[in-house]
Amino acid sequence: MYFQDVILKLINFWKKKGCLVFQPYNSEVGAGTFNPATFLRCLGPFPWRCVYVEPSKRPKDARYAQNPNRVCQYYQLQVILKPPPENIQEIYLDSLKTLGIKIDSHDIRFVEDNWESPTLGAWGVGWEVWLDGQEITQFTYFQQMGGFDLNPITCEITYGLERITMYLQKKDSIFEIEWVKGIKWGDIYKENEEEFSKFYYEIADINFYLDEFSKIQKETEILIEKKLLYPAYHNVIKLSHIFNILDARGAFSPKERNLRILKIREYAKKCAEIYLERIGVLKNEEISP
Amino acid sequence: MKKFLLEIGVEELPPFLVKEGEKIIKESFLNFLEENLIEFYEIKTFSTPRRWAIRAKISEKQKIVEEIITGPSKKIGVDENGNFLIPAIKFAESKGFKKEDLFVLNTEKGEYVALKIKKGGKDVKKILILKLGEFIKSLKFPLMMNFGKSFLFPRRIRWVLCLFDGKVLNFEFDGIKSSNKTKGNRGLGDKWIKIKNEDDYEKILKENLVFPDFEERKKMIFEKAEKIAKEKGGFLVYDEELLDELTGLLEYPGVLIGKFPEKYLEMPEDFIITAMRVHQRYFAIKDKNGKIMPYFITCVNNSEDKLKNVIENFEKVLIARLEDAEFYMKEDLKIPLEKRFPILKEIYWDEKLGSVYDKVLRIKKFFESIEIPKDLDKEAISRAIILSRTDLTTEMIKDGKEFTILEGIVASEYARIQGENEKVVKILREFLRPKNPSDSLPELKESALLGMIDRWDTFIGYFLKGYRPTASRDPLGLKKILYGFFDLLINFKFKFSLNEWINKMVEIYNLKDNEEDIKKYLFERYENYLEEKKDIRYDIVDATISSSDSLYIIYLKAYFLNKYYKENKETFLSVVIGQKRVRNILEEENIPDFVDESIFEKEEEKNLYYKMKEIEKDYIKSIENEDFEKSIFYLFSLKPYIDKFFDNVFVMTENISLRKNRLALLKKLKELFDKYADLSKISVSAKELELNKK
Numbered sequence: 001m002y003f004q005d006v007i008l009k010l011i012n013f014w015k016k017k018g019c020l021v022f023q024p025y026n027s028e029v030g031a032g033t034f035n036p037a038t039f040l041r042c043l044g045p046f047p048w049r050c051v052y053v054e055p056s057k058r059p060k061d062a063r064y065a066q067n068p069n070r071v072c073q074y075y076q077l078q079v080i081l082k083p084p085p086e087n088i089q090e091i092y093l094d095s096l097k098t099l100g101i102k103i104d105s106h107d108i109r110f111v112e113d114n115w116e117s118p119t120l121g122a123w124g125v126g127w128e129v130w131l132d133g134q135e136i137t138q139f140t141y142f143q144q145m146g147g148f149d150l151n152p153i154t155c156e157i158t159y160g161l162e163r164i165t166m167y168l169q170k171k172d173s174i175f176e177i178e179w180v181k182g183i184k185w186g187d188i189y190k191e192n193e194e195e196f197s198k199f200y201y202e203i204a205d206i207n208f209y210l211d212e213f214s215k216i217q218k219e220t221e222i223l224i225e226k227k228l229l230y231p232a233y234h235n236v237i238k239l240s241h242i243f244n245i246l247d248a249r250g251a252f253s254p255k256e257r258n259l260r261i262l263k264i265r266e267y268a269k270k271c272a273e274i275y276l277e278r279i280g281v282l283k284n285e286e287i288s289p
Numbered sequence: 290m291k292k293f294l295l296e297i298g299v300e301e302l303p304p305f306l307v308k309e310g311e312k313i314i315k316e317s318f319l320n321f322l323e324e325n326l327i328e329f330y331e332i333k334t335f336s337t338p339r340r341w342a343i344r345a346k347i348s349e350k351q352k353i354v355e356e357i358i359t360g361p362s363k364k365i366g367v368d369e370n371g372n373f374l375i376p377a378i379k380f381a382e383s384k385g386f387k388k389e390d391l392f393v394l395n396t397e398k399g400e401y402v403a404l405k406i407k408k409g410g411k412d413v414k415k416i417l418i419l420k421l422g423e424f425i426k427s428l429k430f431p432l433m434m435n436f437g438k439s440f441l442f443p444r445r446i447r448w449v450l451c452l453f454d455g456k457v458l459n460f461e462f463d464g465i466k467s468s469n470k471t472k473g474n475r476g477l478g479d480k481w482i483k484i485k486n487e488d489d490y491e492k493i494l495k496e497n498l499v500f501p502d503f504e505e506r507k508k509m510i511f512e513k514a515e516k517i518a519k520e521k522g523g524f525l526v527y528d529e530e531l532l533d534e535l536t537g538l539l540e541y542p543g544v545l546i547g548k549f550p551e552k553y554l555e556m557p558e559d560f561i562i563t564a565m566r567v568h569q570r571y572f573a574i575k576d577k578n579g580k581i582m583p584y585f586i587t588c589v590n591n592s593e594d595k596l597k598n599v600i601e602n603f604e605k606v607l608i609a610r611l612e613d614a615e616f617y618m619k620e621d622l623k624i625p626l627e628k629r630f631p632i633l634k635e636i637y638w639d640e641k642l643g644s645v646y647d648k649v650l651r652i653k654k655f656f657e658s659i660e661i662p663k664d665l666d667k668e669a670i671s672r673a674i675i676l677s678r679t680d681l682t683t684e685m686i687k688d689g690k691e692f693t694i695l696e697g698i699v700a701s702e703y704a705r706i707q708g709e710n711e712k713v714v715k716i717l718r719e720f721l722r723p724k725n726p727s728d729s730l731p732e733l734k735e736s737a738l739l740g741m742i743d744r745w746d747t748f749i750g751y752f753l754k755g756y757r758p759t760a761s762r763d764p765l766g767l768k769k770i771l772y773g774f775f776d777l778l779i780n781f782k783f784k785f786s787l788n789e790w791i792n793k794m795v796e797i798y799n800l801k802d803n804e805e806d807i808k809k810y811l812f813e814r815y816e817n818y819l820e821e822k823k824d825i826r827y828d829i830v831d832a833t834i835s836s837s838d839s840l841y842i843i844y845l846k847a848y849f850l851n852k853y854y855k856e857n858k859e860t861f862l863s864v865v866i867g868q869k870r871v872r873n874i875l876e877e878e879n880i881p882d883f884v885d886e887s888i889f890e891k892e893e894e895k896n897l898y899y900k901m902k903e904i905e906k907d908y909i910k911s912i913e914n915e916d917f918e919k920s921i922f923y924l925f926s927l928k929p930y931i932d933k934f935f936d937n938v939f940v941m942t943e944n945i946s947l948r949k950n951r952l953a954l955l956k957k958l959k960e961l962f963d964k965y966a967d968l969s970k971i972s973v974s975a976k977e978l979e980l981n982k983k
Contacts, residue, residue, distance in 0.1 A: 067616060069609040083437055086447075089300060090479045104476050106599055107589035110301035110338075111538060125434045125444070127301060132602035133569055133587060141445075143435055152437050172605060 003165045003179045006099060007053060010077050010159060013095045014051035019079060022052035027234065028241040030058050031117075032078030032158060036233060039120060041080065042145050042154035043272055044281045048082045053161070057241065059248035062197035065190050068173035072196050073189070077159040084141065084155030092129070092139065092157055099168060107132050115140045119240050119264045121147040121272070124156070136164050146272025147265075200248040210251065213242050217263065224270045229278065233271040239264050290330065291349050291413070291454040292487035296342035296471055297425060298448035303432060304338070304537030306443055308503050310430055311336035318343050321424050325416050326351040326409040335491075335501035337540040339472070342450075342501060344487055349454075351409035351416065358384070363393055363400035377402040414453055421451065422462025438463045448472070452487050473497025474540050476591040498541040498592060507536040513544035514572055514586050521546065523574035523582045528566065535570060535588045543589035547571075547600045551583045553611045556618065557702040559695055560685075564610040567691035571607065614692065617684040626703055629679035636681050642750040642798075645678050651797050652677075652742050658793050659785065661738070666712055670735050673716035676700055676709070677739065697721040723773050730780055737781040744774040749794040752810065753802050768814070775818045775840075784839045787811075815840060825851040832966040842915065849917040850966060853925070860928060862977055867931050868968040871955050874940055880952040888950050893937045897930040898954055901961060912964055920965055931958070 001009070015021055025035045032038060032054035041048045054076045062072035085091060089110065093103055110127035115138065117123070126140035138158040142150050162174050162185065171177055175186030216235050223232035243260055246252060252260065276282040295318075302310065315334045322329050328348040335342040360366065360380030368374055373381075378388050386404055394403035426440040433441035440463065451458040451467040460467050470481040474497055482497055484490055491501055500506045511532055518525040536542075553561060558581045565571040571585040587603050589596050633646035642648070653674050661667055680700035685692045692699070701718035712735065719731035720739040731737050747770050758767050777783070791804050812834050819825040825847050833846040854861045889895045908923035940951045962968055 063616065067609075067612055069612070087479070093475070093479070104478065104591075105595045106476070106602075107543070107591050107596060108475055109538060109590050112301070112303035114303075125432075132596075132599045133606045134602060141434060141436065149435075151435075153435055167602065172608075 001100060001165070001168050002181065003161070003177050003185060006161060006165050006168065007075070007077065009098050010095060010161075011051055011053075013098050014079050017049070017091060019049045019051040019081075022050045024052060024054045025237065027237050028057045029054060029237055030240065030244060031056055032076045033117060033120065033122070033156065034237050034240065035078065036230070038078065038080050038154075038156065039122075039145060039268075040229075040233070040272075040275050042082055042142055042150060042156075043148060043275055044279045045151065046082075046279070047152075048080060048154075051077065051079045054078050057244075059196075059200035059244045062193070062200045062248065064197040065175065065186075065193040068175070071162075071174055071189070071193050072200065073192065074174070075161040077161050079157040079159075080154060081157075082154040083152035088155055088157075089139075092137070096131075099164065101131070101168070110139065113138065118261045119243075120145065120268050121265045126156075131164075131167060134163060134167060136160055136167065146275075147269040148272055148276065200245060204245050204249050206246065206249050206251045209242050209246050209249075213239060213246070213260075216242070220267050224267065224274070227274050229271060229274045232267065232274070236264060236267045236271060239267070290328075290346040292344075292452070293347050293417075293454075294342065294344045294450070294452040294484070294487040294490055295421070296335075296340050296448075296450040296490075297446060298340050298450070298471060299442070299446055300444045301338045302444055302537070304534045306430065306432060307336045307338055307537035308533070310341055310443065311503060313430060314341050314343065314428065317424070317428055318345075321420075322347065325413075325420065326354060327413050327416070328352055336503045337499060337501055337506075338538060339475075339540060340499075340501065342490070344490060347413060349413055351411045351413060353407055353409045355405055356408055357394065357403050357405050359394060359396065359401040359403045360391075361402050363402065366391075366402035367393060373402065380404070414458065417451075417453060417458055418460045421458075421460050421467075422465075425449070426462060438465075450484060452484065455486055474499050474591065476541075476595070500540065500542055503536060506539065506542045507532060509542040510535055510539070510544060510588055513542065514588075517544060517546045517586060518572075518574045518584075521574060521582065521584055523576050523584065525586065526562070526573040526575055528572065531566060531570060531572065538570070539588055539590045541590050541592065543591055543593050543596065544586060545589055545593055545596060545600055545603070546584055546586050547604045547607070548584050549604060549607055549611065553608075553615070554581065554583060556611070556614060557698075559698050559702070560614045560618070560692070561611065563691055563695055564614050565607060567694065568610065569603075569607055571603075610691070614685070617692070621683040621685055621699075621703060622706065624682075625707055626676045626679045626700060626709075629682045630675055632682040633678055639750065639754070641754045645681060648746060648750075649674060649678055651746050651794075652739075654797050655746065655794055656739075656742055658797075659789060662734075662783070665735055665738060669710060669712040669716060670739055672709070672713045673720065673735070673739055676704055676713070676717060677720060677743070723776060726769070726772070730776060734781050737777045738783070741774055741777050741783065744770050744777075745790060745794060748774065748811075749791070749798060749807065752807055753795070753798055753800045757810075771811075771814050772818055772822070775815060775822075778840055779823075779844055782841055784841045786838045787840055788838055815843075819844065819847060823848065826854065826971075828971045829854060829966075832968055832970040836963065836966055845915060845917055846966060849921055852918075853921050857925075858977075860925060862973055864925060864928055864931070865968045865971045865973055866978075867928075867935065868959070868962060869973075870935065871959050872969040875952065875956055875959060877952060879949075880956050881949055882953070882956075884953045884957060885950050888946060890947060891938050893930070893934045894951065894954060897927070897934045897958070900927055900930045901958060905961065908961065909964065917965075924962065924965060927958070927961075 011021060022037045029035065032052070035052065035054055037050050037052060055073055056076050057073050059072055061070050063070045081088060097103065109130040111130055113126060113128040115124045115126055122142060122145045124140040124142040128135040129137040129139055136159065140156045142154045142156060144150060162177060165177050166174060169178060175184065175190055177185035179185055179188060216239055220232055220235040220239070223235060243264065247257065273282065311334050329345050332343065332345040361376045366374055366377030373388055373391050377391055380402060381388055381391050381404060384404055384406060390404055391402055394401050430443045432443050434444065435441055436445040446465055448470065449465055449467045450469060450471045451460070452469055457469040458467060469484055471484055473482055473494065477497055482493060484493055494501050500509065515525050561581060562573045565573055565585050571587045574582045574584045574586065576582050585607060631646065633649060634644050636645045638645045638648045656670065656674060677700065680686050680696060680703065683699055685699045686696055697720065698718055701714050704717055705714045715733055716736045716739055719733065719736040720743065722728050722731050722740065731740060748767065751765060751767055756765060756767065758765070791807055795802060795804060816827050816830045819830050820827045829851045830847045833843050833850065836846065837843050884898060886898065889898070904923040904926060908920055911919040911923065938951065940948065940955065942948050
């Protein structure tokens with residue numbers, strides 16, 4: 001099965017399960033969880049189901065296209081189910097069957113992996129799903145987002161699309177994945193990986209990005225003050241990516257690294273607060289300073 | 290007795306909670322039975338990642354117990370002729386009894402109208418139907434999640450199976466209904482399996498690739514893994530923790546062997562084992578020379594026959610991790626460890642106490658300023674100090690993933706590759722041990738000393754910045770650090786001067802503090818440690834603590850004193866009581882320093898004095914030689930003389946010169962004892978006192 005068919009099959013599968021077919025966010029994110037369709041929508045009481053592909057950009061995973069399994073940009077398929085159906089694990093396993101994976105002749109395991117995002121003030125309990133020792137999916141029941149307890153809880157299923165395809169196509173390297181007949185993943189992304197690796201590790205101008213970070217910080221504070229939720233949250237996403245670039249460049253001492261994470265989390269929490277207020281869950285005076 | 294089976298089906302549990310949760314459920318269930326007057330025998334519990342179960346034989350009817358309940362007071366309920374009045378009769382009726390059943394009971398609070406009621410005797414089945422739901426809801430585990438119900442549970446509950454006397458026991462709670470259905474191994478697809486009889490439970494589950502007995506599953510994994518390793522001519526690298534974790538991850542004990550390219554064997558063995566173990570949870574195999582072989586053993590949650598063709602999938606994943614290690618190593622070796630030392634300035638150790646670089650510099654200064662035992666290789670330690678934390682700057686450790694646990698070992702391996710001397714390599718490898726209470730100690734005394742200095746720096750630093758942990762709150766883990774310090778000190782018999790160690794380190798920190806406070810705090814921890822780890826009475830340590838400037842000597846003294854105490858309780862306690870008397874008597878002022886033999890009046894005075902003189906030299910010598918068992922022998926040989934002295938000599942006589950002389954004698958006696966320990970600090974309980982009188 002070609003890479004593009006894996007994507008289409010999974011999207012179709014979840015569309016049939018009642019998920020709205022959404023689209024990726026238009027700024028760099030480390031994970032699909034940052035997309036407002038997850039971060040904001042899992043707050044508050046309203047049901048929500050969606051599926052979307054999200055390009056995940058992680059500067060620290062850059063390997064100059066030398067590691068067959070690690071790259072600084074890959075695709076996640078994100079499924080959000082709020083509240084989660086009773087038999088969500090079984091539905092998930094059915095989705096693997098539509099990709100032609102025979103559950104009975106493999107080792108499928110749900111291995112505890114409690115998830116936490118310090119930048120988003122979020123945590124959940126869940127698993128990595130292992131297929132023959134390979135992690136192919138992250139499965140999480142969010143318990144908290146933006147520092148707020150969730151009710152109802154939301155289930156997030158994140159497929160590593162390349163990992164699954166490598167497995168289906170029996171490829172040893174991500175670069176060998178057949179996107180479609182005659183075109184490999186590496187044909188499209190190898191140079192991209194090489195050049196971004198060089199950029200993240202060698203070229204990215206630390207001073208420029210530090211400056212950028214503090215400018216966006218200032219702007220974010222104004223946006224929060226004015227309760228302009230979506231631009232403010234957009235800035236949270238941008239800060240997080242700049243942070244990741246600086247981190248890959250080794251620009252932070254552990255202490256400073258922590259302080260920056262705390263700062264971004266503070267903004268993420270404020271955004272969650274504005275959102276909850278807007279949908280009528282929180283009244284302004286209920287929010288503690 | 291009726292058969293009973295309860296199974297709670299859940300989504301996959303965290304591995305550590307499988308067995309732990311089984312214990313919690315068993316205990317809670319036993320309490321539940323007791324509270325509800327249900328008798329039982331033959332109770333067995335089960336656990337897998339997807340289920341906890343209890344099977345038991347329980348009584349059909351509740352036990353019957355009698356209980357007395359009280360109603361209104363006699364004043365209100367009974368007239369002067371002893372007739373029960375309306376309030377008393379109402380009380381009887383409200384409990385379903387008649388006037389004739391009432392009686393008057395004398396209680397601590399006065400006289401009351403009372404009834405003798407019988408509790409229990411009800412149908413157990415009805416009670417179970419009524420209360421099992423609440424029982425499940427009330428279970429408390431160390432880890433719980435919100436899953437949209439009115440209660441928390443470790444993972445979402447998916448089904449509850451409950452049988453009583455061969456039939457379904459129907460109950461419902463929070464939208465969850467019990468049934469006689471369960472599920473098998475995930476690999477067999479998602480279908481319901483009926484359990485018709487409590488006794489069939491294990492058999493039917495096993496047919497569906499679920500081995501519900503935790504210990505049985507664990508044993509099977511181990512035996513299969515051992516066998517498969519032998520077939521390759523190797524030995525399983527046994528790892529109990531991993532085995533437990535795997536047993537908590539699998540419902541079926543499947544075991545497969547795979548291989549990896551030999552080229553990775555060029556990497557340090559620990560890197561390979563860590564790549565296998567931490568994330569993939571594979572076992573390693575070693576050959577008969579103890580060298581790692583290019584194989585791994587993985588456990589699978591499905592029957593081996595079905596999976597033989599997919600072992601290459603497991604191999605691929607491992608190779609990716611080995612690739613990571615190789616990448617990090619290649620990057621890391623570009624910068625020699627020595628050049629990494631200044632980079633430690635960028636890594637902070639503690640907000641108030643500076644960077645790791647500062648810490649290493651302090652350790653270096655301290656090491657250079659204290660007296661070092663002559664048998665130690667000073668040069669190797671000096672070199673190791675400089676390199677000791679450099680691996681914090683390596684990709685291998687910085688990655689924050691599986692290899693982080695190799696702190697110390699990474700520095701050691703890179704030092705080896707860069708041609709450092711073997712001793713330095715070994716010190717780097719072991720100086721952080723013990724990393725946890727079950728970890729082994731280093732082999733070299735040099736490593737132990739560096740480990741101690743490192744911990745000493747941490748302790749003094751934390752103390753100086755005002756950190757004072759309590760038994761329940763110790764976020765920086767100071768207790769663990771000090772316990773590691775004491776372990777090293779005792780096992781390697783380090784006899785350094787405590788005052789010197791405190792003064793030098795405080796001086797290096799250049800922060801003011803009361804050194805006596807540090808000492809007091811440290812002694813408290815030391816007393817806890819010796820009581821907890823060496824089973825030495827707290828106050829016996831306390832008695833010896835001011836008699837030496839060396840923590841090791843204090844330990845030895847306390848150890849032998851405690852040993853004597855355990856073997857000769859009576860003698861010991863009577864001497865302690867004697868020493869307490871001596872201490873009390875000696876409160877008088879102006880006691881002369883010398884005993885005047887010429888004014889002895891009684892035999893017992895003389896005898897005690899001469900006995901003291903007789904042993905004094907040998908006793909002091911034995912203390913100097915640290916032959917404390919002997920010292921105790923000498924000291925306690927005084928006991929009959931002390932006893933006789935107190936029985937026959939009146940110290941506080943009116944005759945001043947006699948009294949002063951007797952006090953001088955006792956003062957000398959106390960000085961003799963104090964060379965070993967101040968026994969008067971040992972507390973004697975009333976019970977022990979009683980024992981002693983007999």
